[in-house]
Amino acid sequence: MRAHFLQLAPPSPEAIELRATVKVTELSGSESFVHFDCGGEPWVALLAGNHNLAPGETISLYVSPAQLMVFDSNELALTRVAA
Secondary structure, X not given: OOHHHOEOOOOOOOOEEXXXXXXXXXXXOOEEEEEEEEOOEEEEEEEEOOOOOOOOXXXXXXXXXXXXXXXXXXXXXXXXXXX
């Protein structure tokens, strides 16, 4: 998923929650880059607005399932299946 697809509030009832531990927050004008760990992996979120999240803080980030991109073991994009 792209960094700007993550949000601090669920964008829809179907949103997927990711529990994360903040590593660093970079304030960049009207946006914030939040570096965090999720499932033992490093990630980055690009959030609208200024968010001064403390290192070590546990937060929830949300993404809409429609914004996820899934790839197979050969790095080929999988076709979306209608629900």
